[in-house]
Amino acid sequence: MSAHPGGSSTDLLRERRIERRVFLKTLLGATGLAAGSSLLAACGSQQATPAAPAKTESKPAETKPAAPAATTAPAAAAKPAEGKPAASGKPGGRLEMFSWWTTGGEEAGLKAMYAIFEKSHPGVEIVNQAVAGAAGSNAKAVLKTRMQGGDPPDSFQVHMGRELTDGYVAANQVEPLNDLYKSEKYEEAFPKGVLEIVQANGNYWSVPVNIHRANVLWFNKKVLADNQINPPETFDDFFSAAEKLKAKGITPLALGDKEPFASAHLFETVLLGVLGPDAYKGLWTGATKWEDAKVTTALENMKKMLGYINADHAALTWDQANDQLIQGKAAMTIMGDWVNGDYTQKKFNDYGWTLSPGTKGMFDALSDTFALPKNAKNRDNAIDWLKLAGSVEGQDAFNPLKGSIPANINAGKAAGYNDYLKSTMKDWTSHTIVPSVVHGAAAKDGWAQSYTDAINSFVTKQDVASTQKALAAACTDAGVCK
Amino acid sequence: MRQEADSAVLPVAATRPRASRRLLTSDQAIAIALVAPSIVAIAVFVYGFIGRTAYISLVRWNDIAPDYTFVGLTNYIRLMDVERFQIDLKNTLVFTVTFIILCLAVGLLLAMLLDQRIRFEAVFRTIFIFPLAISFIVTGVAWRWLETPSSGINLLFDAVGLDFLMNGWFTDPNIGILGVVLAAFWQMSGYVMALYLAGLRGISEDVREAARVDGATEWQSFWHVIFPLLHPITLTAVIILGHISLKIFDLTVSMTGPGPGFATDVPSLFMYQTTFFGSRFSQGAAIAMVLLLLVSILIVPYLIYNARNEVQR
Numbered sequence: 001m002s003a004h005p006g007g008s009s010t011d012l013l014r015e016r017r018i019e020r021r022v023f024l025k026t027l028l029g030a031t032g033l034a035a036g037s038s039l040l041a042a043c044g045s046q047q048a049t050p051a052a053p054a055k056t057e058s059k060p061a062e063t064k065p066a067a068p069a070a071t072t073a074p075a076a077a078a079k080p081a082e083g084k085p086a087a088s089g090k091p092g093g094r095l096e097m098f099s100w101w102t103t104g105g106e107e108a109g110l111k112a113m114y115a116i117f118e119k120s121h122p123g124v125e126i127v128n129q130a131v132a133g134a135a136g137s138n139a140k141a142v143l144k145t146r147m148q149g150g151d152p153p154d155s156f157q158v159h160m161g162r163e164l165t166d167g168y169v170a171a172n173q174v175e176p177l178n179d180l181y182k183s184e185k186y187e188e189a190f191p192k193g194v195l196e197i198v199q200a201n202g203n204y205w206s207v208p209v210n211i212h213r214a215n216v217l218w219f220n221k222k223v224l225a226d227n228q229i230n231p232p233e234t235f236d237d238f239f240s241a242a243e244k245l246k247a248k249g250i251t252p253l254a255l256g257d258k259e260p261f262a263s264a265h266l267f268e269t270v271l272l273g274v275l276g277p278d279a280y281k282g283l284w285t286g287a288t289k290w291e292d293a294k295v296t297t298a299l300e301n302m303k304k305m306l307g308y309i310n311a312d313h314a315a316l317t318w319d320q321a322n323d324q325l326i327q328g329k330a331a332m333t334i335m336g337d338w339v340n341g342d343y344t345q346k347k348f349n350d351y352g353w354t355l356s357p358g359t360k361g362m363f364d365a366l367s368d369t370f371a372l373p374k375n376a377k378n379r380d381n382a383i384d385w386l387k388l389a390g391s392v393e394g395q396d397a398f399n400p401l402k403g404s405i406p407a408n409i410n411a412g413k414a415a416g417y418n419d420y421l422k423s424t425m426k427d428w429t430s431h432t433i434v435p436s437v438v439h440g441a442a443a444k445d446g447w448a449q450s451y452t453d454a455i456n457s458f459v460t461k462q463d464v465a466s467t468q469k470a471l472a473a474a475c476t477d478a479g480v481c482k
Numbered sequence: 483m484r485q486e487a488d489s490a491v492l493p494v495a496a497t498r499p500r501a502s503r504r505l506l507t508s509d510q511a512i513a514i515a516l517v518a519p520s521i522v523a524i525a526v527f528v529y530g531f532i533g534r535t536a537y538i539s540l541v542r543w544n545d546i547a548p549d550y551t552f553v554g555l556t557n558y559i560r561l562m563d564v565e566r567f568q569i570d571l572k573n574t575l576v577f578t579v580t581f582i583i584l585c586l587a588v589g590l591l592l593a594m595l596l597d598q599r600i601r602f603e604a605v606f607r608t609i610f611i612f613p614l615a616i617s618f619i620v621t622g623v624a625w626r627w628l629e630t631p632s633s634g635i636n637l638l639f640d641a642v643g644l645d646f647l648m649n650g651w652f653t654d655p656n657i658g659i660l661g662v663v664l665a666a667f668w669q670m671s672g673y674v675m676a677l678y679l680a681g682l683r684g685i686s687e688d689v690r691e692a693a694r695v696d697g698a699t700e701w702q703s704f705w706h707v708i709f710p711l712l713h714p715i716t717l718t719a720v721i722i723l724g725h726i727s728l729k730i731f732d733l734t735v736s737m738t739g740p741g742p743g744f745a746t747d748v749p750s751l752f753m754y755q756t757t758f759f760g761s762r763f764s765q766g767a768a769i770a771m772v773l774l775l776l777v778s779i780l781i782v783p784y785l786i787y788n789a790r791n792e793v794q795r
Contacts, residue, residue: 141758144546167761171547258739314653314742315630446544449760453566453744460655460743470565 092123095381098156100139102132105341109401113394129153147173152373154382159440160208160367165200166444175372176203189408193433197441206369207390208407210399214336214436215269215356215364222350223331231354235301238357242308245331252308254330256321260456265438266334267302267455273358274298277432284442286480290472299464340420341403363431366439450474539767546761557768569744570752573659578727584667585723589674597682610672622736625665652738658745674719681715724780749773
């Protein structure tokens, strides 16, 4: 700029000033045009445009973003009125499915169900809205904002139980599925324990597609055999086995609680093992007090177990901890049965399983279910999707790939279920089913979160009394305990 | 000073006759028209949302279903009782203090070294400032690997016989947050170096010369002459680093999560989890307001200082 040779610098300045003015006017004019203002010509041609028009011109520009919103508003308003939407008249439309299945067997299972749906619904475009993140953590955040914002997907994945019933049901954001349960005879297809968990206020709210079990103790067969240890059934068995292994320099219990749900999960199985199914269920309904001496015992058992875990537990995720078991550095781990899928994927066969200490005959269940939001844009497609999800065909396509057992007791005869899944299916119909807290079945989000936080502190501080107090406070906070 | 002030007034005085004839000159009108959209946008999307957050923090919306029952400061009082939040505040304090001190010290040191007219200065400058080009998410992932106790830096220490330096890094409940500070400091110290280097280059050689003539040693001339001249830079750096550290979220999310016993937890992470995992919208809003308060404690004095300086000018 300073390199202009000759010429008065003031001339130059004046020139540039005019240029700026022209530029500004053009810019303003363009904004006005975009807003559909008719004042553009006046602005462009007149030298001294008074202030007032300029001001009003800025206003249309400002309301511009609102304009498209206004055009969509009638559509949004029409949605609830549609009831049976146009999609029912003509085949086609879309199906927007929301889930957190983005990897491995989960995604493969979901895609297998999509394939069936596409065959029976040619022309329907499936929009797969999957958000990655462990245990659906990120997906749940996205879903919550969409539901709050009045832009629900057509159907969404949600854990069976309180996560749904105390959450979206209480917020009046999902439709009851009683008609579907009647027409598809789901009351005969799902076990009583599940029907109890998916219903609230006398209505059914979601269709379970699979069942996972939380209370499983996995072990490296070779490591236990080498040390002449039988798979432990009680806490006493567990502790004596752990002592033996520790003396040999083997990590008795692999834990990876970088994501704190893992230690909260472990404690959930300990609670169940100490309290038994009825008292455990009572914890979540207020029938069992959190101040109970048995809860103290459970915390003490947990504390003792924490003495046998790997030192780097806080750096690992559950599957990285599982690698230690695969490598034979660790002997056992307590985790849900997605571990089974992890072994399959990592081609590790030398594993065995038993139930976590003290939980013989109990089935700590969690389930992925699908729910129907109110004002779903493609309601008919969504209902057909739910029918597929609950059907024998859909469940047998999904579950072998996902590594879970079907919730529908008529399913499971198809090929592809491995030995673990076959044995679990047998347990499913005979064991006492209890809801998992960490995985959304037993308590609402906020409570599960406080519970997990309390256990995360406990793993570090190992303070039984203060943790028990925090757990009791979480129950009060949730409005269940007085 | 007075002359400066006069000359500043002059152009305004020159336009006054025109301005009196009309309410606004066309230039001013255009200026207002151009600024208006952003003023409206900021009013709605910044201050409007701050207002809404403040409102939500005063109601009882701690489930998915909105509940607008006014409860006053209950959410704040209960928040202060939450153990996790107490740890978070402590972590934030430790993080902010160590992060700022480390960045300033190392940034200044690097800037002074680079200011010695060394060869390949541009190369070094690029190397030091390069981490800034990376997002905190990437930094977090890389440093998570480096600081994983069973791999990463510990193996290096082991190999060269510095066993005593091996530790749990971010997985150690006692020092966890410092592991995160290390990563943040790695990323930001180059930036502080750039700030200081610009400042040092702006100091005239005459000043140093004068100090030398007066018989000051190198150290004295740095401490009593150069460093005071760098105060505005230091202040800017503290403000920038301070608001980054108070709001830090992406780094802890990708690197550590809440950590064992919340060793690496920060208020923003707690806010995210309690709001979107726990559905406690009011509690999340209360945390947001506390964070806003903390940041404003840092920023407001700076704004006042700036405003005062501008008036003086």
